[in-house]
Amino acid sequence: MPEAPDATAIQNPATGEVIERLELAGPAAVDAAVLAARKAQPDWGAATPGERAAVLNRVATLLQERAEDFAAVETRQCGKPIRLSREFDVPGTADNATFFAGAARVLEGKASGEYSAAHTSSIRREPLGVIGSIAPWNYPLNMAGWKVFPALAAGNAVVIKPAEITPLTTVMLARLFEEAGLPDGVLGVVVGTGPVAGEALVSHPEVDMVSFTGSTPVGKRVAELAARGPRRVHLELGGKAPFLVFDDADLEAAVHGAVAGALINGGQDCTAATRAYVQRPLYEQFVAGVADVLGTVRMGDPADPATDLGSLISARQAQRVHGFVSRALAAGARAVRGGSAPDGAFYSPTLLVGAAQDAEIVRDEVFGPVLVVLPFDSDEQGLALANDTRFGLAASAWTRDVFRAGRASRELAAGCVWINDHIPIVSEMPHGGIKASGYGKDMSAYALEEYTAVKHVMTENTGIARKDWHRTVFGAGGGSDV
Template identity: 65%
Template sequence: MTTTDTTTAASWVGGVPRAGSGNTHSVIDPATGTTVTTMTLATPADVDLAVATARAALREWASATPADRSAVLHRLAALMDRDAELFAVEEVSQTGKPIRLAREFDVPGSIDNTSFFAGAARNLEGKASAEYSGDHTSSIRREPIGVVGSITPWNYPLQMAVWKVMPALAAGCTVVIKPAEITPLTTLRLARLAVEAGLPLGVLNVVTGAGSDVGAALAGHPDVDIVTFTGSTAVGRAVMAAAATNGTRVQLELGGKAPFVVFDDADLDAAVEGAVAASLINGGQDCTAATRAIVARNLYEQFVSGVADVMATVSMGDPMDPDTDMGSLSSTRHRDKVAGMVERARAAGLRVVTGGVVPTGPGAYYPPTLIADVGEDAEIYRDEVFGPVLTVSTFDDDDDAIRRANDTPYGLAASAWTRDVYRAQRAGREIHAGCVWINDHIPIISEMPHGGVGASGFGKDMSTYSLDEYLTIKHVMSDITAEARKPWHRIIVADKNDTTRSPNTQTPNAQTPTTTEQGADNA
């Protein structure tokens, strides 16, 4: 079952590559339709092995000093930087995204996140130790939760793996990660480099398989202490249901339908450029991508024509060409799903301003698409497209703009475009989302958290806030009196030698007052 050919090994368990025991599967380059590599997928039995391996490795890694864990992650970041171009090319080959995005966003962002958690490993904060009760010293311990089961998506394979793995490793946890079976290559490379960096064998394990069996087995595994998932809301709910059978803790980063609110005093040029970049990043296959432009009436037609003009300049083509702005989508199956939603919008009478037609030729390509005059009840407005599609609608006043922004079950990200500081502050307060950008949309930084509310999930990735997902809080309370009998013991067992009695304590010979006497006393 073990193989030394890491280009075809679907899994990485105990520090060595492993072929799975399931079906044969091909990783396809969606831009060309050609096969990148073929592998044998993992099965639930392989999940059992990986989880047992992670459990066996937990004690050593959990007991390592923060400095030791930090050193491993620093070395890993350096190795990732050394192999940055290999990561970028591999990421493009399995996703179809443009090489410029991989080189300038995906890979450097992943390296920075790894470096950040190398530092965070040595910064465990807690309430100050003190004698809060007066006769005990109380202190807080932050301890690794245990074995982490992570399930990551296909849109940002490397970044999502890093977001889940690095805070878990910094906290002292061991990990079993299941990447999407269509994009496992950079996750497997990350695991190999982690061993080279000195991570103990078995601390980081990869199992590549279908979500319906391997993902379900990992989410419902009784020996996993927390399940973390990034993906669609529907699948996230299934993951949570599987974890609930064992009462397993869950962290979810799910779908989004981000509003892009343009107030009547906005810098129109900035809003137009921002809307194009924010709606087309990664081919729109981004949960935080701008999907619903909600624009003030006085700017509406200028905004629509401006976005259409900029979209017309976007070059779509070979992902390996540095001049390509937008590559293919992740698969022809997903491309057809996006195209179907646009066709239904067109059939419903919505105005497709630009794009909206599947190009001829090979590859899972779909052009930048702008749809105007979209009502709040339209499918394309309400449901997640996850493609290069931006809808535009208008609003009447500030109250209406905020209402429309919040008229969605999702709450991952949003942006507001205005020169008015008070409007900006109101948008930041009142738009329900895990992140609200002001006069920008998309930038993320390792120091700040990422995560949503509502149908977009709960819990955080990135930043030191994400460490809380992988740590348990323990209160240690130590007596400082050295007394055998503590003052509070008398609550449970009376001190027979104690002549002191509370005013309400009755002696055996005391005569209980009559009701009349009680009434007289009260009077």
């Protein structure tokens, strides 16, 4: 395992300003956090659901009270527009905390009963123990909440490693938990690199489950390391969401939905609308409409409430996005909007047409403000093109026809399918993918299932010493009558 660098500078990607310098955790720091979590977990796990819920509710209240501070820091470390931080990241995280405070008190299981005539069976849901969580840089606060809240609600202890370039709001969230009365050790934060702190966490023998959100290649590495435990793994990985527009769709709604779905968080979203398939009668109008709306998008200072599109996470990421676009143009695609070289970490919203289905820009995750549009003819072809991907995180279909909508909801191969919208999420509903997009669910009561173990308790209720089934072991005449 490589040695940890001593420190990292947290930068505002929009300006290059160094916001803060933090020491980076190495294996020793990870070990200390995990052992503290192991020591603290039994008492936390023995707390009543109501006691755990009270802490989560206090965190939600504190987060709402300090929403502006959290939003400002999230925007500074990520380069995302302040409107997104204020209206989605922070309130969405507070709502998630409130949801899991309630959900912790209503864990469900099969009813107790006599499923065998001589026994009463019941189901217990119990915490797994210590959870090692790794969160990404695109939604640092949101993703920390998605991982920490259900795990703590279920009675686990958590050690979370945020991305080393965006750790600040995760550290702030941990301090809220301290203030809310969470016992020492139950939640630990280690700020370090993936190859050092991340691998030490995933491989630690005292970690009972690993929860990772990030790219598919890194997710495979996480699964490989965790399997040596073996330990439970939850993976939310990459996506390449199709945006399927049938010829009876509301064109204005589809155009606006495509722009919003492609540009949210600068396109740095695993569920972003990245490839639109439009039935041929609407294709030209759709392309023209999207180009027009993209022309109104205001790119600039992320801290300015008037800004629609801030910077990407780094100049390096902007160059990576431009590499995808440049290769697509060289292969025969055409830029209707954008496509020019980045300005530092800023990249103009880009609309591409003319790419082939097997082109890199259509197949691989770009993670930037780029939408590629392709035509299709029959419904069957559109659905087949949408499903022609190794990913399966999210998809949307746009139609006024209830039968088309029903077919799309059944046949689109994704963990989430939106009809006549793209991107909205709610705490009550699960989020997670299939295929190369991973497995397991964030949010909703299904997330609590990820962080609990099902225990079957079977109680003999007759008091008879000699059971009929004993004959299969020592015969009808054997054994004692006592």
